[in-house]
Amino acid sequence: MKSIFNFFLIIGVLIGLNSCGPARFVEPLRKYQNAIALDVGGPVISVPDVATTPIPFSSITYGRGITNKLTIHGSWYTTAAIFGVAQIGAGATYGIWKSKRNKHGISTMLGFNTAIDVFENNFKFWPQLDAHYYFKYNHKQINQEDLLTSGRKVSNLLYFGVGTWYELDRTKAHGERQQTLVIPxxxxxxxxxxxxxxxxxxxxxxxxxxxxxxxxxxxxxLTGKNGATGVYLGLIRKF
Structure with a gap:
């Protein structure tokens, strides 16, 4: 029982440290298209007497395509709410480039995350800027050119990119000087x-x-004594 208590205590501490989720809508939605996303996952940590496991942060995200290039979205972090932290995120994803056959694309996301500790009235605000490259392919081995011209929207997608959070507070919790102002x-x-x-x-x-x-x-x-590795799983319903 003590190990389980420590596990949930660590989760509570981590919510105040970093509860970022996966990339949101790397490929923008179509104009007027809507989507609901459920995500779970977080940094992998070692909990004594329990396991080495991803922290099960969870969030719900709603997105809507304003144009074929621009998608706006907002997120509510449900695990944080359980521990008394009201955390929301919002942003806009913009497709800045696509190849002629739409196989390749580059998008950028400008947004923010906020967190309020309802017990101590602490408030945090983090601006966020991301950029991603993606490549579309067909999981069912149908010729990609046929897939993209037949009207079927089922091609799968690989992506990689860079994200940045910006720490605006110049001091830490105990009055220490904040050394890390940009979190890549x-x-x-x-x-x-x-x-x-x-x-x-x-x-x-x-x-x-x-x-x-x-x-x-x-x-x-995976980088040894630097940073953390996060693992995420999500399910998206488009309508």
Whole structure:
């Protein structure tokens, strides 16, 4: 029982440290198209006497295509709410380039995340800027040119990109000077698409150039003693 208590205590601490989710709508939605996304996952940590596991942060996101290039979206972090933190995120994804046959594309996302501790009235605001490259292919081995000209919207998608969160506070919780003002992230993901549903998987390298030693939790990182590795799983319904 003590180990389980420590596990949930660590989750509560982590919500205040970083609860970023996976990339949102790397390929913009079509004009007037809507989508609801459910995501779960987070940084992988080692919990003594429990396991090495991704923290099960969860969120619900709604997105709408304003044009074929512009999608706006908002997220509510449900796990944070359980621990008394009201956290929301919002942003706009814009498709800045597509190849002639729509196989390749580049998009950028400008947004923000906010968190309010309802017990202590602490408020945090993080601006966010992302950029992604994606490549579309057909999982069913149909010729890609035929797929893209037949009107079927079922091609799958691989993507990678760079994300950045910006820390606006110049001091930490105990009056210490804030050393890390920009938090970079590297994303590698895959969208498995059907006509209305998408299964999303993503691997994220969080703060890969910042030491993760002497922190309140023991992060697992593919980069060794720097940053953390996040693992995410999501399900999207388009309508």
């Amino acid at each position: 992230m590297l994303n590698f993901g895959h969208d498995l698409n059907w006509s209305r549903w998408t299964l999303k998987t993503e691997l994220k390298l969080i703060a890969p150039f910042t030491s993760n030693e002497n922190l309140v939790v023991d992060y697992f990182s």
